[in-house]
Amino acid sequence: MHMCNFCCTFAADMKNIAFIINPVSGSKETQNAKKKLPKLIMQTLDREQWLPNISFTEYAGHATELSRQYARMGFDAVVAVGGDGTVNEVACGLKHTQTALGILPMGSGNGFARHLNIPVKPVKAIEMLNHSEPIRVDYGMANGRLFVSTCGTGFDALVADHFAGSTRRGFMTYLQNILHDAFSYTPQTYHLVGDGLDVTHKAFLITFANSNQWGYEALIAPRASVQDGKMDIMLMSSHAILGSASLALRLFAGSIDDSHFMDTIRAREVTLEREEATPFHIDGDPVEMDKDIHIRIVPDGLKVLVEKRF
Numbered sequence: 001m002h003m004c005n006f007c008c009t010f011a012a013d014m015k016n017i018a019f020i021i022n023p024v025s026g027s028k029e030t031q032n033a034k035k036k037l038p039k040l041i042m043q044t045l046d047r048e049q050w051l052p053n054i055s056f057t058e059y060a061g062h063a064t065e066l067s068r069q070y071a072r073m074g075f076d077a078v079v080a081v082g083g084d085g086t087v088n089e090v091a092c093g094l095k096h097t098q099t100a101l102g103i104l105p106m107g108s109g110n111g112f113a114r115h116l117n118i119p120v121k122p123v124k125a126i127e128m129l130n131h132s133e134p135i136r137v138d139y140g141m142a143n144g145r146l147f148v149s150t151c152g153t154g155f156d157a158l159v160a161d162h163f164a165g166s167t168r169r170g171f172m173t174y175l176q177n178i179l180h181d182a183f184s185y186t187p188q189t190y191h192l193v194g195d196g197l198d199v200t201h202k203a204f205l206i207t208f209a210n211s212n213q214w215g216y217e218a219l220i221a222p223r224a225s226v227q228d229g230k231m232d233i234m235l236m237s238s239h240a241i242l243g244s245a246s247l248a249l250r251l252f253a254g255s256i257d258d259s260h261f262m263d264t265i266r267a268r269e270v271t272l273e274r275e276e277a278t279p280f281h282i283d284g285d286p287v288e289m290d291k292d293i294h295i296r297i298v299p300d301g302l303k304v305l306v307e308k309r310f
Contacts (some may be wrong), residue, residue: 083107
């Protein structure tokens with residue numbers, strides 16, 4: 001295990017916490033800021049409460065390997081330092097363990113952290129860990145692939161695919177990809193079956209939401225909860241481009257589900273049948289999927305550190 005061993009001794013009255021830092025997520029500015037993180041962590045973390053370890057990932061999937069090892073060692077918490085992709089990897093290693101997932105959001109969209117009201121400023125997120133508590137939350141599975149926030153197909157998956165190939169990160173790059181692709185995208189026809197559903201819908205996009213947003217405070221499923229045992233399936237009409245301006249405003253105002261261009265279905269488990277294997281995303285990262293995708297919510301499968309409720 002590649003780690004910086006600041007303190008690795010277990011103590012009965014203290015909790016062991018690991019920070020897994022993805023050095024390449026986020027913008028260049030964010031990547032540079034991560035080089036100073038070990039010092040900031042040691043300065044800000046309550047050392048009377050936490051015994052910290054710090055590791056850096058070296059390749060895709062490394063965060064999952066590291067978090068599994070920390071869980072087997074009995075660590076109380078493992079903090080994902082990066083974006084939703086890093087959070088996803090760490091969650092894969094911690095699901096159904098007693099080790100809690102913490103988040104220090106330093107990616108692009110940071111959707112899951114924003115849903116949980118975790119501060120996006122590093123020092124504030126570290127300070128929050130000093131007065132945090134673990135809660136149980138749901139996660140999702142799509143053809144065996146875990147997601148914590150959202151997965152989906154259609155226009156948002158196409159944007160995720162193009163965003164992943166961009167040399168620049170950040171909200172403006174994300175917005176540019178949306179504007180570039182919106183008027184040339186051809187909606188597809190989808191079929192949803194399971195959990196009492198049998199729906200055929202020609203859609204601009206379909207998002208399966210465990211949490212309420214894609215990231216950047218873009219609230220695609222404003223009423224989604226990570227503790228209700230269900231996903232909010234958001235179907236955007238094939239005619240959505242006609243209302244694109246109002247939809248964009250509603251997306252950031254938290255009222256997109258009130259638009260007549262949107263339909264919301266709540267379900268525990270569905271199968272999505274597609275005409276062809278078009279782009280699909282898991283927590284904002286493009287992935288290859290079969291035409292038919294089985295999507296389900298796993299209740300209470302993950303412990304997460306959030307702000308303590310007084």
